[in-house]
Amino acid sequence: MLFFEDIEIGTRTRLGSHRFSEAEIIAFARAWDPQAFHLDAAAGARTHFGGLVASGWHGVAIAARLRAQAWERAHEGLRRAGKPVPRIGPSPGFKELKWLRPVRPGDTLAFLSEVSAKKLSATRPEWGLVFTRETATDPGGELALEFTNCVFVERLEG
Numbered sequence: 001m002l003f004f005e006d007i008e009i010g011t012r013t014r015l016g017s018h019r020f021s022e023a024e025i026i027a028f029a030r031a032w033d034p035q036a037f038h039l040d041a042a043a044g045a046r047t048h049f050g051g052l053v054a055s056g057w058h059g060v061a062i063a064a065r066l067r068a069q070a071w072e073r074a075h076e077g078l079r080r081a082g083k084p085v086p087r088i089g090p091s092p093g094f095k096e097l098k099w100l101r102p103v104r105p106g107d108t109l110a111f112l113s114e115v116s117a118k119k120l121s122a123t124r125p126e127w128g129l130v131f132t133r134e135t136a137t138d139p140g141g142e143l144a145l146e147f148t149n150c151v152f153v154e155r156l157e158g
Contacts, residue, residue: 001071003086004128004155007115015066015111020054022105028058049102056099059109059145063134066111067149089127089152094134097147101138109136109144116148120155127152 001007022041029038033055036043041052075085103109117131130153136145 001074001086001088001130001153003084004118004120004130004153005157007118007130007153009115009117011115013070013113015063015070015113017108017110018062018066019108020058020103020105022052025052025054025058025103025105028061029055032061033057051104053102053104054107056097056145059099059103059136060097060147062109063111063136063145067113067134070113086154088154091149091151092129094147094149099145100143103144107138107144109138111136113149121152124152126155128155129153 026039029035035055037047037049037053038044038055038058039052044050044052071088078085112135113132114135115130116133119129121127121129130151132149132151134145134147134149135143137143
């Protein structure tokens, strides 16, 4: 992540990919979303999903992890180049979350973040708000997950 002024709308960052295993899907569901179709293939088979599927929140959590890792890689590159590293503030939230297709054991999703908008903070002049469209697609390019994220990013001119 760059300083607010250096971030360009339309910039796309490939965050990485993740393969969802059956064991991981069940472990996440046990801890965070214990619905039958996330916990047991036979129970999932009796639903409209027709089998075990990952919790949508599992996909969101993977997106958050990959995003944080991408920011850390970018910041490490800035440090190696002797450049200042911007502070990244908290996220005031997200919107337009859509789970577009079920994620099944063995599925690999590619996660992408695209800067869609930015604006100055109305109350904190040292910060700007950066909005990104976050997506996860399967190998065929079909969207499985999308949402709009927002994060505070330090300004150079604040």
